[in-house]
Amino acid sequence: MKKTFLITALLLITLLALAACTPAAPPTEGSPAEEMSEGTSEATAEQPAATAEATTEATAEAAAKEVEVFSWWTGGGEAAGLEAMIKVFDAEYPDVTFVNAAVAGGAGTNARAVLATRLQAGDPPDSWQAHAGQEIIGTYVAAGQVEPLNDLYAEEGWLDVMPETLIPLISADGNIYSVPVNIHRANVMWYNPALLTELNVEVPTTWDEMFAACDVIEAAGKICLSMGTQWTAMHLMEVVLLGELGADGYHGLWTGDTAWDSPEVTAALETYAKALEHTNSDAPNMDWQPAAQLVATGDAAFNIMGDWADGYFSGDPAGDNLGLVPGEGYGWAPPPGTDGVFLFLSDSFVLPVGAPHPDEALDYLKVAGSKAGQEAFNPVKGSICARTDCDSSLFNAYLQTALADWATDRVEGSLTHGVVANDTWKTEIDTALGLFLADRDVAAFQEALTTAAASYGPGSN
Numbered sequence: 001m002k003k004t005f006l007i008t009a010l011l012l013i014t015l016l017a018l019a020a021c022t023p024a025a026p027p028t029e030g031s032p033a034e035e036m037s038e039g040t041s042e043a044t045a046e047q048p049a050a051t052a053e054a055t056t057e058a059t060a061e062a063a064a065k066e067v068e069v070f071s072w073w074t075g076g077g078e079a080a081g082l083e084a085m086i087k088v089f090d091a092e093y094p095d096v097t098f099v100n101a102a103v104a105g106g107a108g109t110n111a112r113a114v115l116a117t118r119l120q121a122g123d124p125p126d127s128w129q130a131h132a133g134q135e136i137i138g139t140y141v142a143a144g145q146v147e148p149l150n151d152l153y154a155e156e157g158w159l160d161v162m163p164e165t166l167i168p169l170i171s172a173d174g175n176i177y178s179v180p181v182n183i184h185r186a187n188v189m190w191y192n193p194a195l196l197t198e199l200n201v202e203v204p205t206t207w208d209e210m211f212a213a214c215d216v217i218e219a220a221g222k223i224c225l226s227m228g229t230q231w232t233a234m235h236l237m238e239v240v241l242l243g244e245l246g247a248d249g250y251h252g253l254w255t256g257d258t259a260w261d262s263p264e265v266t267a268a269l270e271t272y273a274k275a276l277e278h279t280n281s282d283a284p285n286m287d288w289q290p291a292a293q294l295v296a297t298g299d300a301a302f303n304i305m306g307d308w309a310d311g312y313f314s315g316d317p318a319g320d321n322l323g324l325v326p327g328e329g330y331g332w333a334p335p336p337g338t339d340g341v342f343l344f345l346s347d348s349f350v351l352p353v354g355a356p357h358p359d360e361a362l363d364y365l366k367v368a369g370s371k372a373g374q375e376a377f378n379p380v381k382g383s384i385c386a387r388t389d390c391d392s393s394l395f396n397a398y399l400q401t402a403l404a405d406w407a408t409d410r411v412e413g414s415l416t417h418g419v420v421a422n423d424t425w426k427t428e429i430d431t432a433l434g435l436f437l438a439d440r441d442v443a444a445f446q447e448a449l450t451t452a453a454a455s456y457g458p459g460s461n
């Protein structure tokens with residue numbers, strides 16, 4: 001038994017190491033970078049030894065005209081947003097090859113493991129996707145892996161156009177460490193309007209109403225609440241905690257003001273356990289897109305997911321999206337108990353310490369923070385701009401509601417998407433959640449969550 005474990009572990013390590021060694025995607029055929037490097041290597045072969053040094057420098061310069069950007073935006077609703085941003089980049093920097101190093105898997109579960117291996121091996125990309133909040137400050141900044149961007153902010157005038165509330169979440173000791181591209185909302189309940197009408201079910205506003213609705217929906221042979229793999233279960237958990245504890249109670253989980261072993265948390269976890277009973281049995285086998293698709297096809301009534309699902313529901317079918325009309329093919333509402341609260345997260349990009357192409361990384365960051373870049377990216381991605389000066393007419397009917405709510409709602413931070421807990425604490429929670437999904441033992445789960453908060457939460461040091 002032990003031996004099998006050891007062999008599996010060794011295999012895993014080898015695979016990870018191999019993945020880390022995989023070279024970045026080569027420049028596309030005929031691209032400026034490829035032409036340049038072809039030309040350079042031929043010239044090098046014919047150079048006399050005396051000029052070898054100068055040639056090496058020239059080669060390095062030619063090779064430097066690329067930027068490797070690491071993210072997890074490969075699928076429906078996500079890849080298209082990134083492509084739109086790349087178009088803006090290509091137009092502004094035609095001599096720089098954009099190397100899209102995205103690794104598939106919602107919420108970055110795979111990508112972040114690959115990134116960690118690369119960082120450990122001293123092989124950072126030129127920029128990577130990181131969530132505003134503790135994922136940046138308590139993880140990458142704490143480990144000294146990212147550079148401050150104060151000069152870039154000053155040059156680009158970004159302090160005047162980025163939301164004041166966001167800057168502290170990407171800053172430490174007076175330094176700003178990332179460039180936010182968007183604001184996503186995590187607490188959205190997507191639903192199939194035709195199915196609800198057919199079954200005469202109202203959109204629930206409390207979990208009790210939801211469970212009553214589930215009885216009707218399941219009696220009709222449909223899935224009540226579609227869900228996917230483990231990170232989507234964590235996503236559902238944070239939304240239930242927010243709805244059941246209220247904004248203050250939820251907030252306190254991350255500041256130490258709400259006791260994880262309190263009866264209120266027990267009750268919220270029991271509600272969560274009950275919600276899980278109404279999800280699809282094949283949830284562990286699917287990422288968020290297939291889970292959301294169950295709502296689009298009418299196989300499921302509800303799906304609780306961030307508003308990247310809006311990009312997927314409404315986006316161009318040519319790009320693996322569903323091409324639905326907002327409000328017709330899909331509807332949305334705040335999940336039970338969360339009306340008036342905007343559970344937020346923000347994707348941002350960093351400048352790594354030791355970026356192989358720091359100048360080009362800065363070029364990319366300039367585009368990511370620009371009005372043109374954000375106006376191209378966000379309407380397709382299903383998010384609103386981080387910048388406050390985007391043209392609001394570019395956004396669809398769902399995103400109009402996000403714009404309005406972002407301006408007026410109380411804002412709280414997402415756990416699953418990096419705002420409120422650093423990686424160490426979140427990993428502990430995730431491990432406890434994995435056990436809970438298998439055994440559904442609320443008491444043991446609560447105990448593990450309480451221990452995790454005591455070990456890694458505020459005041460743990």
Ligand code: GAL
Pocket residue numbers: 072073078105106107108131184288306308345346347416417
């Ligand atoms: C989040 C990320 C979003 C979206 C989602 C699903 O963590 O912030 O941009 O990509 O994962 O993959």
